[in-house]
Amino acid sequence: MQPPADLLLPDLDRTGAVPMLRQVYLALRAAILAGALPPGARLPSTRALGRQLGLARNTVVAAYDQLLAEGFVTGRVGAGTQVSRDLPEGLDAAAPPPPPAAPPAPAPDAAHRFRPDAAAHQPSALPFNTGRTSWDDRSQAVWRGLTLRRLARPDPALFGYGDPQGARPLREAIATHLRAARAVRCDPDQVVVTAGAQQAIDLVLRVLLEPGDAVWVEDPCYPALRAALAAARVRIVPVAVDGQGMDVAAGIAAAPAARLAYVTPSSQYPMGVVLSMARRLDLLAWARRAGAFLLEDDYDSEFRYAGRPLAALQGIDDAGRVIYVGTFSKVLFPGLRLGYAVLPPSLLEAVRAARLLVDWHPAGLAEGVVTDFLAEGHFAQHVRRMRLRYRAARDALVAALAEHAPALAAEPPDQGLKLLARLPAGMDDVALAAAAARRGVVARPVSPMFLAAPPVAALMLGFSGHEPAALRRAAWALGAVL
Missing domain, CATH: 1.10.10.10 (Winged helix-like DNA-binding domain superfamily/Winged helix DNA-binding domain)
Incomplete structure (x- = not known):
């Protein structure tokens, strides 16, 4: 043709x-x-x-x-x-007409296990939102210099797959920091680097628990942890929190053979109380007797404003029952996505294998920069500067609430990046949070975090990562809503 x-x-x-x-x-x-x-x-x-x-x-x-x-x-x-x-x-030939639209296929039953708390993920930069950090010119200049240095002489390991446990130099730097700052008893071989604390928790739950296992959780409790346990199909056992932290005797009475207990001993989430030494010893004794493990979430312990940071629960564990989880998200910035777990030797290989299956290995370039930031002393200097900045923000917020929203009972916390503002009797924290949101203020209600204990009506107000002037304006808006 x-x-x-x-x-x-x-x-x-x-x-x-x-x-x-x-x-x-x-x-x-x-x-x-x-x-x-x-x-x-x-x-x-x-x-x-x-x-x-x-x-x-x-x-x-x-x-x-x-x-x-x-x-x-x-x-x-x-x-x-x-x-x-x-x-x-x-x-x-003309294309046949499309078939009539079919109704969307229903999600499989297994998909319904994954129902995260929508309020837990708030990317907003509006004042009082939690999970935000600050960054000053000095840290920014150091970070840029370390990154450029790493890029100028790239590690050959970047061009292949890394260690699922994390690069050894970073694990050595983490172990050195934790021994000095948190009295954690560990060596680099016990450290697994993860994509934030949430992945560390998820890996532990995957390895340790079977559907139906009983797990103690603090009541009230960290919502993302509760959602992760629900997805794992375990039996959640609420254990009340009082002025000394988790009531260990109540946990033993409710589920003496539980497989795991989740605790935030340095600053209970969300109430902020510290687990007393007597309760810590009781908790460790129960774990030894029951063959259970304790998952210690040490999420913001670097920022203590009265005295030295409290030692970790893991540091007084002599039976290998405590799994220690920490993160760089609260200290450096959440976008880094680096956390870690310090594991008892009996769990190390299983968690390492799970890490390989779900995510291969951490981001190598970020690992290298954080290693240098820790090993060269920049991390400790950054924490000291941010501690001063956050304390000033905390004090500005407490003063602004006293002026503009005196009905709220807001005490300055000794530790952490948020404060709890209790509401007057009869006031609904969920409704108040919704009204505040319409005024451009992110105030998280605390009552939905309770499982079985009588709920407390309060608002969680974050002050880290927000300038004092913005906090004062937000306190005025919150007072207007009240």
């Missing part, structure tokens, strides 16, 4: 918005699909079509090569280029 004397193609767009190669390819493909170039038809030579379109021959050659690679045409020396005879018939 001879080539068309003058193959008609749509006018080409000469503005440069779409490359000429792409336009020629699409036009020829459309002619083939529409039947204007039927199977077996010869295409013009690349030189002739180039002259016809006013294009360089190489542009047409590249378009033909694309059609050849996709099977639309065939070509051999001396025979030119032909439309493939293997294309199905009826390419030019």
Whole structure:
């Protein structure tokens, strides 16, 4: 079949918005699909079509090569280029009408286990939102310099897959820091680097628990932890919290053979109380007797404003029952996505294997920069500067609430990045939080965090990562809502 004397193609767009190669390819493909170039038809030579379109021959050659690679045409020396005879018939037939829209398929039953607390994930930068951090010029300059240094002389390990447990230099730096700052008893071989504390918790739950296992949780409790336990299909056992922290005797009475207890001993989430030494010893004694494990979430212990940070529960464990979890999200910035777990030797290999299955390994470049930030002393200096900044923000918030919202009972916390503002009797914290949101203020209600204990009506107000002036304006808005 001879080539068309003058193959008609749509006018080409000469503005440069779409490359000429792409336009020629699409036009020829459309002619083939529409039947204007039927199977077996010869295409013009690349030189002739180039002259016809006013294009360089190489542009047409590249378009033909694309059609050849996709099977639309065939070509051999001396025979030119032909439309493939293997294309199905009826390419030019009108497409059948689409079938009527079917209702969306229901989610499988297993998918319903994954119901995170929507309020727990609040990316907003509005004042009082929790989980935000600050960053000063000095830390920014150091971080930029360390990153550029790593990029100028990249570690060969970056060009292959890393250790699922985390790079050893980072694990050594983490272990050194935890021994000095938190009295954690560990060596680098016990550390697993994760994508934040939440992944560390998830890995522990995957390895340790079977559906139906009993797990103690503080009441009230960290909502993301409760959602993770629900997804694991375990039996959640609420254990009341009082002025000394988790009531261990109540936990033993409710579920003496529980497999795991989740605790935030340095600053209970959300109430902020510290687990007393007597309760710590009782908890460790129960874990030894029951063969249970304790999951210690030490989420913001670096920021203590009265005296030295409290030692970790893990540091007084002599039976290998405590799993210690920490994160750099609260100290550096959440976008870093680096956390860690310090594991008893009996769990290490299983958690390491689970880490490999779900995420292969941590981000190597971030690992290197954090290693240098820790090992060269920048981390400790950053924490000291941020502690001063956050304390000033805390004090500004407490003073502003006393002026603009005196009905709230807000005491300055000795530790952490948020405070609890208790509401007057009879006031609904959920309704108040919704009204505040309409005024551009993110105030998290505390009563939904209770499971079985009588709920406390209060608002959780974050002060880290917010300037004092913004906190004062937000306190005025909250007072107006009240």
